Amino acid sequence: MITFQEWFSDFSNLFYKCFIKEDRYKLLISGIGVTIKVSLLAVFIGILIGLLIAMCNLSNKKLLKWMGGIYTGVIRGTPAVTQLMIIYFVVFATVDLDKWIIAAIAFGINSGAYVSEIIRAGILSVDHGQTEAGRSLGLNAFQTMTRIVIPQAVKNIFPALCNEFIVLIKETAIVGYVGLMDIQKAGDFIKSATFVAFMPLIGTAVIYYVLIKILTLLLCRIEKGLRKSDVR
């Protein structure tokens, strides 16, 4: 039976060894930076691609529909790690770009397929009467889409989009495969250097959790703003 003091001194020793000694916390901090950088750019690319693919899927041109279908099919049908490695080692093999940018492009391409389905569902959720009202006033299809349909769709898809972003942040934990030192990789590195598994892995989990908690709170505030016109 160990006493609390013994347990606590063991714990703080481990903590010191894993995070403080040799400035290992700095690895994790720069890892947080990498994760955030990659995720943010990937989200941005994902929305752009998602919007584009959603428009393809919703259009009545057969070719565009077909292309959109292929894109979503291929991305959803292959693992994200495989896509990341193909993009990094094949597509961008000879291109001189920062690693993190290539990774963000890969994740953006991946996320775009899921985002496109979310956007498509959101646009379809807006009553067709809204489109008719816009068109009957003389707005063209693009004006109706951007001024009337999409602003309403955004409200409907926002929760699903937030969920997708959270999934995306966690998905970036595989960037170690292409040699980027993100949170996960930093934790892994500390594990190998100290031969301690518990502390760095739990630390990694806590960092992801806190990161996503903060993001969730932020997004909730934005959503409240979006629902302004629903208040009676």
Add this chain to the structure above:
Amino acid sequence: MIKVRNLHKKFGDLNVLNGIDEHISQGEVVVVIGPSGSGKSTFLRCLNLLEDVTEGEIYVDDQLINSPKVNVNEVRQKMGMVFQQFNLFPHLTIMDNITLAPVLLKKMTKDEAVKKGKDLLRRVNLEEKAQSYPVQLSGGQKQRVAIARALAMNPEIMLFDEPTSALDPEMVGEVLDVMKDLARSGMTMVIVTHEMGFAREVASRVLFVDQGVIMESGRPEEVFGNPQNERTKLFLSKVL
């Protein structure tokens, strides 16, 4: 003002309009009546090309509008439309609902549009609702805003697609009053409705549509008082 020649509309195999010929002159208030499924709403929606026409010609101000060369958006700017389900834009305030199209289509500056919006809201008795959102309004108020929104584009023609059918009975009157005002001001109107009393009072002409054709057309006292067509008689005996 509007000339329709041999208008046909098919939805798949279903023939909804089977050759409609009609001439609507400036200042006329034409009320279209008929049983459900007769094609009266489809006829109205063909007039501003919300439905594409299967066969036939529609002329507005002597311009053939159902031709690929025509800019549909410009044609529609001349024709306001009011829907059964109001279709106000829920994410915009009442004022923004009204000013969106005139400003976006560069018919007016923002200031002019707001001024016009205020005038129109006064006309439909909803001045105090300018900054409200549609969800805060009753059905009758929404429909009056929808009329104001259509009028903001200074249309030459107003189309009404069963404007009171989705309203609670006690709100029908306020919407019909606005429409009566509009008719008195000389606006050209085409109205699909089940309000026979209103048709009798306001219409300059009544069209009875059934099975996708105009069965009878005439002044309201003729159509209601002395219908010639058997189907018109049957329909009126059921609804009056």
